[in-house]
Amino acid sequence: xxxxxxxxxxPRWRNPRAEPAAVRWVxxxxxxxxxxxxxxxxxxxxxARGLEKGLAAYRAAVSEPYALAAVxxxxxxxxxxxxxxxxxGLAAAWAVTRFEFRGKNLLVTLIDAPFSVSxxxxxxxxxxxxxxxxxxxPWLMERGVxxxxxxxxxxxxxxxxxxxxxxxQLIPLMQAQGSDEEQAAxxxxxxxxxxxxxxxxxxxxxxxxxxxxxxxxxxxxxFGAVSVVSGHIRGKTNTLPLHVEILYxxxxxxxxxxxxxxxxxxxxxTLAAQALLDWQARRRxxxxxGRA
Amino acid sequence: MxxxxxxxxxxxxxxxxxxxxxxxxxxxxxxxxxxVLRAASLTPARFWExxxxxxxxxxxxxxxxxxxxxxxxxxxxGLLVAWVLxxxxxxxxxxxxxxxxxxxxxxxxxxxxxxxxxxxxxGWIGAALAPLGIQVAYTRLGVAVALVFIGLPFxxxxxxPVLRDLExxxxxxxxxxxxxxxxxxxxxxxxxxxxxxxxxxxxxxxxGLGEYGSVIFIxxxxxxxxxxxxxxxxxxxxxxxxxxxxAIAATFLAASLLLLFAVxxxxxxxxxxxxxx
Numbered sequence: 001x002x003x004x005x006x007x008x009x010x011p012r013w014r015n016p017r018a019e020p021a022a023v024r025w026v027x028x029x030x031x032x033x034x035x036x037x038x039x040x041x042x043x044x045x046x047x048a049r050g051l052e053k054g055l056a057a058y059r060a061a062v063s064e065p066y067a068l069a070a071v072x073x074x075x076x077x078x079x080x081x082x083x084x085x086x087x088x089g090l091a092a093a094w095a096v097t098r099f100e101f102r103g104k105n106l107l108v109t110l111i112d113a114p115f116s117v118s119x120x121x122x123x124x125x126x127x128x129x130x131x132x133x134x135x136x137x138p139w140l141m142e143r144g145v146x147x148x149x150x151x152x153x154x155x156x157x158x159x160x161x162x163x164x165x166x167x168x169q170l171i172p173l174m175q176a177q178g179s180d181e182e183q184a185a186x187x188x189x190x191x192x193x194x195x196x197x198x199x200x201x202x203x204x205x206x207x208x209x210x211x212x213x214x215x216x217x218x219x220x221x222x223f224g225a226v227s228v229v230s231g232h233i234r235g236k237t238n239t240l241p242l243h244v245e246i247l248y249x250x251x252x253x254x255x256x257x258x259x260x261x262x263x264x265x266x267x268x269x270t271l272a273a274q275a276l277l278d279w280q281a282r283r284r285x286x287x288x289x290g291r292a
Numbered sequence: 293m294x295x296x297x298x299x300x301x302x303x304x305x306x307x308x309x310x311x312x313x314x315x316x317x318x319x320x321x322x323x324x325x326x327x328v329l330r331a332a333s334l335t336p337a338r339f340w341e342x343x344x345x346x347x348x349x350x351x352x353x354x355x356x357x358x359x360x361x362x363x364x365x366x367x368x369x370g371l372l373v374a375w376v377l378x379x380x381x382x383x384x385x386x387x388x389x390x391x392x393x394x395x396x397x398x399x400x401x402x403x404x405x406x407x408x409x410x411x412x413x414x415g416w417i418g419a420a421l422a423p424l425g426i427q428v429a430y431t432r433l434g435v436a437v438a439l440v441f442i443g444l445p446f447x448x449x450x451x452x453p454v455l456r457d458l459e460x461x462x463x464x465x466x467x468x469x470x471x472x473x474x475x476x477x478x479x480x481x482x483x484x485x486x487x488x489x490x491x492x493x494x495x496x497x498x499x500g501l502g503e504y505g506s507v508i509f510i511x512x513x514x515x516x517x518x519x520x521x522x523x524x525x526x527x528x529x530x531x532x533x534x535x536x537x538x539a540i541a542a543t544f545l546a547a548s549l550l551l552l553f554a555v556x557x558x559x560x561x562x563x564x565x566x567x568x569x
Binding site for chain 2: 016017019020024027028030031032034035037038039040041042043045046049084087088090091092094095098099101107110111113114115116117118119120121122123124125126127128129131133134135156159160163179182183186192195196214217220221222223224227228240241242244245248253256257260263264266267268270271272274275
């Protein structure tokens, strides 16, 4: 990370951009105290409570059949949603950054729209489409197609909630990179797909991976929207976050926190991957992928 | 696609835009159309009755109040954290910098039960606050605390790059013209940061207004008191009151978008004033 270093002040010369040492200390202490209260303690308490009854109880909670079924469903949802949003992100970024057309700003606004919609409202939208009183509900029910309270519904709402994540990483990156290399490849006789696979994709690979990592974390951890459409059927439509909620509401606190550690580890792995990709992208020159 | 219809030298316009529009249409436009249709099927009198019920109004007030309060805290501490991370060296700085994104990566349900466990009267923080007569868990304060957690990364991450790219000459000039350090920071540096901070506040607000998972555990969820709007929508759905859920959701969504637009406008104006003044 190429960050500005505040130069150490040589004796008798005061750096005009530095504050007195006392002020520096107070500010650092304040910031760290705030972050400790809001980041470290919540993270710590998850592991402390999950392990409070020892390793055996921890292992029992995370390897119990309902927990395993929740892990499997969560992985299935991510396996459906992440590739779909990856394709969408690539297509949207290509269209938006490589061509001029009317309504482009509106399109970009629409891509961001899911960020301003409460997850619960996202769930409601799909109930209004596929529920018993929904637009397509009765028609689908006659044909025996089930969307709500099953995997397709969970995957659909999760795809909605995580839709912007890959596209938002790629659009600024591809905008900044421009298309000179692509045009050179075409001039040299590459077919469009050769150009895309061998020039365009490698150019954005770190940003792309960054978006995928983020999309995956959010897809596996989505709670509100999934809660609306899942029906909470144990062993069938319970994802990991919903399993945590059920255990917690049944006062099985240690088990709830034990399962929650799995999700906390997912979050920590995501942060580590982000840091790694950030570092990779900066090392290879050019701006690193944007954060958050 | 024939060369005749090509827009510029690159291929794939039809394919990429076609896929993008179909995906957006199916996943975003169609569901929104369903919401608008359903909301429009209610008579205005019935709609008003549903959204002006005391329980709904209280939920709106709590959701907006807590999100605004949390965004204000995050504006202040976001600026502080960004400043400390960019300007000072201290051991563990890189680690702390990486951890700032935790609220974005940690599933919200986990955040919810973790914060509740901390602020419950038997929890690490709650037990320390109880003798002082401060109760956080199961109160409105608890809702705000959860939203501070959820919104924490946004201001930090929008301000950091601006602070990093700020011309050192700007501050040096102010100092050489005799400005005290705090004057330089307040009159020269801060105005440069405000537009980015405003963007961060909008993002934090958008997230906080709709947040559900991290709030419902710590909120206590008493109707009219500690019940947020998304939870009320959830409860209406569980009662199969689709009309009630739709009316509250449509109103809440419209109000949220209006607020986000207003804050965006405000921060844009601030940015322009800073650029001119």
